[in-house]
Amino acid sequence: MTDHYYSRTPIAGSDKKIHEAVLRGRTLRFTTDSGVFSKTGVDYGSRVLIETMELPEDASVLDVGCGYGPIGLAAAAVVPSGHVTMIDINERAVQLARDNAALNGLSERVTVLQSDLFEALEGRGFDAILTNPPIRAGKPVVHRIFEEGYALLKPGGSMWVVIQKKQGAPSAAAKLEEVFGNVRELGKDKGYRILRAVKESQTNQ
Numbered sequence: 001m002t003d004h005y006y007s008r009t010p011i012a013g014s015d016k017k018i019h020e021a022v023l024r025g026r027t028l029r030f031t032t033d034s035g036v037f038s039k040t041g042v043d044y045g046s047r048v049l050i051e052t053m054e055l056p057e058d059a060s061v062l063d064v065g066c067g068y069g070p071i072g073l074a075a076a077a078v079v080p081s082g083h084v085t086m087i088d089i090n091e092r093a094v095q096l097a098r099d100n101a102a103l104n105g106l107s108e109r110v111t112v113l114q115s116d117l118f119e120a121l122e123g124r125g126f127d128a129i130l131t132n133p134p135i136r137a138g139k140p141v142v143h144r145i146f147e148e149g150y151a152l153l154k155p156g157g158s159m160w161v162v163i164q165k166k167q168g169a170p171s172a173a174a175k176l177e178e179v180f181g182n183v184r185e186l187g188k189d190k191g192y193r194i195l196r197a198v199k200e201s202q203t204n205q
Helices: 044-052 070-078 091-103 139-152 169-180
Strands: 017-023 026-032 060-064 083-088 110-114 126-131 153-164 184-189 192-198
Touching (some): 017 070, 026 091, 044 070, 044 184, 044 192, 070 083, 070 110, 070 126, 083 091, 126 139
Parallel strands (some): 060 126, 083 110, 126 153
Antiparallel strands (some): 017 026, 153 192, 184 192
């Protein structure tokens, strides 16, 4: 069986390392391992999203495909009166994200769940969804994140996406426009694009 970072149970042997990263002016430490996305440290696309995202201090935030946790934990650090839910299909990534929340003193601000896309989130609603989507899983999976994520957002809530231009940023923007009725590019750096789409309130639809 081929092992991917979006596999439910990675088969690669464990090889844990600790990396530090300064994100939004705060130094965070991350334990990484084989079989998870960007095991050598926080990837550039995630860094661009983290530095660009705008979140209310009391926001309820969802990190989709959290990996070992850089985006979700950076978000938790900037929503002191909010809460971040982090989901990933990869059980090794989920355990690392929980460990990293504890390592950075953020456990009380986050909930980490193993979930195949949104299956574990029935009945929940969010002010913001953040995702560095699993491009290698294929366009249908990425588009499901947009479509099913829309239903989980509260009116006025926003979806933030980082994606490389060469890996499909134009088609992702077109899909977000189709689903949300709007999309804006709020940042770009070294080929990465930060897209934001807002779920309009019913009175504005």
